[in-house]
Amino acid sequence: MTVLEVENLKKIYRPRFGGNQVQALSKVTFSVEEGEYVAIMGESGSGKTTLLNMLAALDKPTEGEVYLDGKPLSAIREKDLSKFRRDHLGFVFQDFNLLDTFNLKDNILLPLVLQGVDYRKMNVRMMPIVKELGIAGLLEKYPYEVSGGQKQRAAVARALITDPRLILADEPTGALDSKSTDELLGVFERINQSGQTILMVTHSVKAASKAGRVLFIKDGEVFHQVYKGEQTDEQFYQNISATLTMLATGGERQ
Incomplete structure (x- = not known):
């Protein structure tokens, strides 16, 4: 089953007070099937962040469409976008985006609070996740009291707590x-x-x-993609490295 479908996505930024317009994305098309684990790579300025913002409904494309479970994001009313993201998407960011005034437990449960979930059900949903992530003993600590790795695990728990259709991770190991x-x-x-x-x-x-x-973005387009298949992590690592070298040296689209 296709979870995410991106069709001919194009994004042009037009300066408000004149100047040259910038085309950040150009005819980006791909899909993600249920249960897939897809990485997007490309040089700085290639359009990765713009693409991620489109997928998260944080920005609107100039042309094209993004579908989640067959539903076009453009059909979601502006006032309903926050709820849509909260109910269907999980986010993991490079800088964690945890609230320092909340302990880890409250940070993790925040999406459920915003959804209006009964408090008695929150712990039932949370505990299997935090046990799996190895942070069950840290729930009363605050973000500034734990390591970066532990903060990111809390961020992952927060992303998983709503049972999202899709996890969007932006440089999660950065x-x-x-x-x-x-x-x-x-x-x-x-x-x-x-x-x-x-x-x-x-x-x-x-x-x-x-x-x-792995999808490779270059000059606002999906330039190439590689599949892991039966390759080991090391073999796939070498394959990815070779493709990045090809992109950097102006190799031909494959």
């Missing part, structure tokens, strides 16, 4: 050390193996090598 990166990538692998669909934007070849498919 602020982590090597050990925390390995731990987080292990978490992503496990939640994907449990059936969670993940789309991750990353500069990290190591992070991308854990995905099942």
Whole structure:
């Protein structure tokens, strides 16, 4: 089943007070199937962040459409967008986006509070997630009292708590050390193996090598893609590295 479908997405930024317009995306088309783990890579300025904002309904395309479970995002009324994102999407950011005035438990439960879920049901939903992520003993601590890796695990728990159709991860390992990166990538692998669909934007070849498919964005277009298939992480790492080199040196589209 197709969870996410992107059709001929185009984004042009037009300055309010004259100047040259900037085309950030051009005819981007791809789909993500249920249970897939897809990484998006490309150089800075290639359009990755713009694309992610379109997928999250944080920005609107100039042309084209994004569908989630067959429903066009353009059909969602402006006043309903926040609720749509909260109910259907989970977000994991590079800088965690945790509230320092809330402990980890309250940060994780915040989406359920906003949904109006009965408090008695919140812990029932939360505990299996935090146990799986290894942070059950940290729930009363505040973000400034735990490590970067632990903060990111709390952010992942917050993303998972609503049982989203799609996890959107924006450079999730960017602020982590090597050990925390390995731990987080292990978490992503496990939640994907449990059936969670993940789309991750990353500069990290190591992070991308854990995905099942990598899309490469260049000059606002999907330039190429590679599938992991039966490759080991190391083989896929080398494949991704070679493709990035091709993009950087002006290689031909494949």
